[in-house]
Amino acid sequence: MTEPTKILLSETEIPKDWYNVIADLPFEMPPMLHPGKGSPVEPDDLAPIFPRALVEQELSTDRWVEIPQEVREVYGLWRPSPLCRARRLEKALGTPARIYYKWEGVSPPGSHKSNTSVPQAFYNKAEGVQRLATETGAGQWGSALAFACQLFDLACKVYMVKVSYDQKPYRRIMMETWGAECVPSPSPATEAGKRILAEDPDTSGSLGIAISEAVEDAVTHSDTKYSLGSVLNHVMLHQTVIGLETKKQLELVGHYPDVLIGCVGGGSNFAGLFLPFVADKVDGVAPELRIVCTEPTACPTLTRGPYAYDFGDTACSTPLLKMFTLGHAFVPPPLHAGGLRYHGMAPIICALVERGIVEAQAYDQIPAFAAGLQFARTEGFIPAPEPTHAIRAVIDEALACKEEGKAKTIVFSLSGHGHFDLGAYAAYLAGTLEEPQGCDALLKQALSCLPMVP
Amino acid sequence: MTEPTKILLSETEIPKDWYNVIADLPFEMPPMLHPGKGSPVEPDDLAPIFPRALVEQELSTDRWVEIPQEVREVYGLWRPSPLCRARRLEKALGTPARIYYKWEGVSPPGSHKSNTSVPQAFYNKAEGVQRLATETGAGQWGSALAFACQLFDLACKVYMVKVSYDQKPYRRIMMETWGAECVPSPSPATEAGKRILAEDPDTSGSLGIAISEAVEDAVTHSDTKYSLGSVLNHVMLHQTVIGLETKKQLELVGHYPDVLIGCVGGGSNFAGLFLPFVADKVDGVAPELRIVCTEPTACPTLTRGPYAYDFGDTACSTPLLKMFTLGHAFVPPPLHAGGLRYHGMAPIICALVERGIVEAQAYDQIPAFAAGLQFARTEGFIPAPEPTHAIRAVIDEALACKEEGKAKTIVFSLSGHGHFDLGAYAAYLAGTLEEPQGCDALLKQALSCLPMVP
Numbered sequence: 001m002t003e004p005t006k007i008l009l010s011e012t013e014i015p016k017d018w019y020n021v022i023a024d025l026p027f028e029m030p031p032m033l034h035p036g037k038g039s040p041v042e043p044d045d046l047a048p049i050f051p052r053a054l055v056e057q058e059l060s061t062d063r064w065v066e067i068p069q070e071v072r073e074v075y076g077l078w079r080p081s082p083l084c085r086a087r088r089l090e091k092a093l094g095t096p097a098r099i100y101y102k103w104e105g106v107s108p109p110g111s112h113k114s115n116t117s118v119p120q121a122f123y124n125k126a127e128g129v130q131r132l133a134t135e136t137g138a139g140q141w142g143s144a145l146a147f148a149c150q151l152f153d154l155a156c157k158v159y160m161v162k163v164s165y166d167q168k169p170y171r172r173i174m175m176e177t178w179g180a181e182c183v184p185s186p187s188p189a190t191e192a193g194k195r196i197l198a199e200d201p202d203t204s205g206s207l208g209i210a211i212s213e214a215v216e217d218a219v220t221h222s223d224t225k226y227s228l229g230s231v232l233n234h235v236m237l238h239q240t241v242i243g244l245e246t247k248k249q250l251e252l253v254g255h256y257p258d259v260l261i262g263c264v265g266g267g268s269n270f271a272g273l274f275l276p277f278v279a280d281k282v283d284g285v286a287p288e289l290r291i292v293c294t295e296p297t298a299c300p301t302l303t304r305g306p307y308a309y310d311f312g313d314t315a316c317s318t319p320l321l322k323m324f325t326l327g328h329a330f331v332p333p334p335l336h337a338g339g340l341r342y343h344g345m346a347p348i349i350c351a352l353v354e355r356g357i358v359e360a361q362a363y364d365q366i367p368a369f370a371a372g373l374q375f376a377r378t379e380g381f382i383p384a385p386e387p388t389h390a391i392r393a394v395i396d397e398a399l400a401c402k403e404e405g406k407a408k409t410i411v412f413s414l415s416g417h418g419h420f421d422l423g424a425y426a427a428y429l430a431g432t433l434e435e436p437q438g439c440d441a442l443l444k445q446a447l448s449c450l451p452m453v454p
Numbered sequence: 455m456t457e458p459t460k461i462l463l464s465e466t467e468i469p470k471d472w473y474n475v476i477a478d479l480p481f482e483m484p485p486m487l488h489p490g491k492g493s494p495v496e497p498d499d500l501a502p503i504f505p506r507a508l509v510e511q512e513l514s515t516d517r518w519v520e521i522p523q524e525v526r527e528v529y530g531l532w533r534p535s536p537l538c539r540a541r542r543l544e545k546a547l548g549t550p551a552r553i554y555y556k557w558e559g560v561s562p563p564g565s566h567k568s569n570t571s572v573p574q575a576f577y578n579k580a581e582g583v584q585r586l587a588t589e590t591g592a593g594q595w596g597s598a599l600a601f602a603c604q605l606f607d608l609a610c611k612v613y614m615v616k617v618s619y620d621q622k623p624y625r626r627i628m629m630e631t632w633g634a635e636c637v638p639s640p641s642p643a644t645e646a647g648k649r650i651l652a653e654d655p656d657t658s659g660s661l662g663i664a665i666s667e668a669v670e671d672a673v674t675h676s677d678t679k680y681s682l683g684s685v686l687n688h689v690m691l692h693q694t695v696i697g698l699e700t701k702k703q704l705e706l707v708g709h710y711p712d713v714l715i716g717c718v719g720g721g722s723n724f725a726g727l728f729l730p731f732v733a734d735k736v737d738g739v740a741p742e743l744r745i746v747c748t749e750p751t752a753c754p755t756l757t758r759g760p761y762a763y764d765f766g767d768t769a770c771s772t773p774l775l776k777m778f779t780l781g782h783a784f785v786p787p788p789l790h791a792g793g794l795r796y797h798g799m800a801p802i803i804c805a806l807v808e809r810g811i812v813e814a815q816a817y818d819q820i821p822a823f824a825a826g827l828q829f830a831r832t833e834g835f836i837p838a839p840e841p842t843h844a845i846r847a848v849i850d851e852a853l854a855c856k857e858e859g860k861a862k863t864i865v866f867s868l869s870g871h872g873h874f875d876l877g878a879y880a881a882y883l884a885g886t887l888e889e890p891q892g893c894d895a896l897l898k899q900a901l902s903c904l905p906m907v908p
Contacts, residue, residue, distance in 0.1 A: 147834055
């Protein structure tokens, strides 16, 4: 029988547990530090902003965490997501490589983000929370949380990075369609926002600023908790449904990846794909497996940032995280891949990069869009700007396979569709898309604040 | 075992043949008439605008038409599409009814239209055609044809109804992303367009006008054929993959529909769903089955038009079709459901409505959007404006079931997503969405041209 284009699983095969890689790491993760005391955070320190269940998951060392039935039922609206063989792209490239993409754009909000927004809304609701506050970059996380809050009957307030709020009005309407309130960040609704607006009324905003606003909103409203769409351990945990399904799907067609590729902003979509494969690499089951993070040269966290403790937000209100960071004050130049405009990175990914278990590579915006267009014109689906960075790496890898005559298995995370990013494709097609400028100067200034902990 | 949320089929279960209902109708279809001679059209009459294979299908009375392997391979990018149980909507309504939707928004262009664009591109390519010309209303058909032409390496020119071209710029960019050229219609590129612009430079355009332009483009370019996204028999034929899959999916869970519901503009998405069930109703296998077409009150073809021969386009260049029609000069008032703004309707559907085998019901725009919003807030996926008319009927039917305590099985066609129609949702949420005005006066004038054949 020919291998199908889409490798599907049945709903009963939605994973019953999330996988916690912490249990299998051959090293200790550096702890999250309390911003005031400098000591490792205790569960009570996180209680004002997260529900108890998520705090437990954040600090957990258990290998498996059961997925509540109510969450699996919502996952069933779109999961298991298909693992697709990109045969037309392979043919266009003339490569002997097998290219697979895990297609997360099939969820109602159109990206992988709902894998964690749904359990986050569920646990908050279960503990009596009535309202969630969050930030969003390109709008994928904000719409995923709006969707989840609607299903679990929670109010939702989204602080959206101003440059994306202006560029992507449809993302805001999507959030409103699901009943959420969305404002541009920095906003006059918070002290952090007011302070930044006073300094620079024309700021394009950043994820770091928006996080400060959302955290402040949560701690100043007793009915409200904060919700984060990436970076933290519990978010990576929820996203492992991606990789757990992928592993099973690849087994069905008898292949094991030679290379896993994904884009990283905070890191959640790609961590979701690769974390369930890390133990294989570490334990010697698959020592040759390469795991490649792709990021934009305009926000080169893993490739140019130091590995240091830093704040997750601009206003220095979050715990300190050990991560590759460009400095918490770093505001990258405008870039269409709004979801990749974060100064830091998930500590789990950073620890793996630091130890050489995971690689990182930065790509310019224009070659990334060229790759995205080639994908759209062969496979049909139009990728969001973020995963075009992964596709650039995939195509380069597949062309290297052609050069070397090697039939490698390349698997990548196609984290979402680009239906709300077509303005960027229009600019690319018109030849008016530009590379973001001024990154070096911005970096020099932002990095000067480091290290935050000696 | 609990019934899954999504009833899936494997790729090997993509139908191997399209179903031609003509073979099973208990009556003769009125023939298409030549616009000049008034006699039934011969294959040679259609040869200037369609490839031979499609002309054969248009006039065929064979029950089954084999789907080429190349077409099934492209279908495999997204087909079989899921049949989903709308459990959250059922619960919100408190209805004992079972509601299923056939989800066609999973295709790359986001609607059912690629079910026919792909075979049309395939057959044209196979016969040496180099370029296709077509019209589009809301842009769903245009983007589906752009997608298919890209995969089969054909050039593509799309005449897009001006009001939609202005309202939905992202649809145009989507077509360009797949390599097509898209212009607002009426355009100065054709004689038909020039004539209409001279009469009314501010016209909002109509499907009838855009069809005239695309047909003229095809007959005046020797390398070009015309492609139609609805109305004609061969289009209905290709869309039957929807209903054939649905029948099999319902069998897997042991249900047979009591009511089938869909929206109709030219009629292709709903005909695709219901045609494979018509024989059951006609033969007495399922005499109680109800088949309900929904249309907008602002373009009430089936509910207010006479059943008469009329042209398919405004410039009177197409063959005459026996159909319910509002008159070929009818230009409906602006309406967000651009795909439902057509003066005529598929002759197959019309013949079934005329004989009482299929019902029709018109809905206002605002209650349709209210239903669409309720669907988005329960099931997650945001429907295009067109199928919100079907959802209005589904919800009303499900509430009647609640009233009567009947557990009917309601199946509807969710023809596409509303990612490019969020402006309409924003207007609805802001309370500024209005009902289209002036339909009665427009109708009176347009109907005065009928009948075209005594």
